[in-house]
Amino acid sequence: MTALPGDRPPPISADDRDTAVRRVQEAYAEGHISHEDLNERLHRVLTVRTHGELTSALASLPEVDAGTMSEIAAAGGRIRRRGVWRVPRSLKVESAFGRVYLDLSQGVFEHSAVDIELHLGTGRAKIKVPRDATVDIEGLGTGWKDTLYQTPRRSRPGGPRIRISGTMGFGRLKIRHARR
Structure with a gap:
């Protein structure tokens, strides 16, 4: 047939x-x-x-855990995560006008790699990462201002790998490593 x-x-x-x-x-x-x-x-x-x-x-690959993805969205105001918190495998952050502050330095990492997808309009973002983290910002598109990130002089192996992607409109992204 x-x-x-x-x-x-x-x-x-x-x-x-x-x-x-x-x-x-x-x-x-x-x-x-x-x-x-x-x-x-x-x-x-x-x-x-x-x-x-x-x-x-995709057969025989491990199943994707739905609990490893999280999304935070706000039209305006502040988005803030700090202190001890469970860092998901994938985090999507969207804000049209607000500021974003993510402090991962005390976060609990259950995965060796974390993907953060930023979609920001006019607000700025600050991300504080653990001292031994490796940061990759190749997938991030900026429209107005450059991203401020300086790789540490001394880094210890074994820390989480943090990949940051997405789009930044008129804001600026500042990334820094925790001192301790």
């Missing part, structure tokens, strides 16, 4: 593909798959056309 044109499965959306790429990269970063398996799975994820093929490409 031949399939009718209306019976074709819907194509994979860009969001589905991006989510799958991140899932494969996370599995590699956490040591669940080898470098060769990473390359093979990324190729499959980027070339599949249906959800069934995508599911097959």
Whole structure:
């Protein structure tokens, strides 16, 4: 029996593909798959056309824990996290006009890598990271002002890897390492 044109499965959306790429990269970063398996799975994820093929490409990867993602949003005002708090695997922060202050220096890290996605309009943001953290800001787009971040002279291995991505409108992002 031949399939009718209306019976074709819907194509994979860009969001589905991006989510799958991140899932494969996370599995590699956490040591669940080898470098060769990473390359093979990324190729499959980027070339599949249906959800069934995508599911097959992600088979045997650890399930994503829904509790590892958190989102904070505010139109205006302040967004502030400090003190001892559980740092999620992925944190999305959105603010149109307010200020953002994230103090991760006393945070409890259950994951070796943390993704922070910032979407800020005109507000500024400050992020304080642990002394031994590695910070990657390659995925961050700034519209008006540059990001202020200076890598520490001496760093100890073994700290969390913090990847910051997203967009900054007219605000400035300032990142600094905790002194102790």
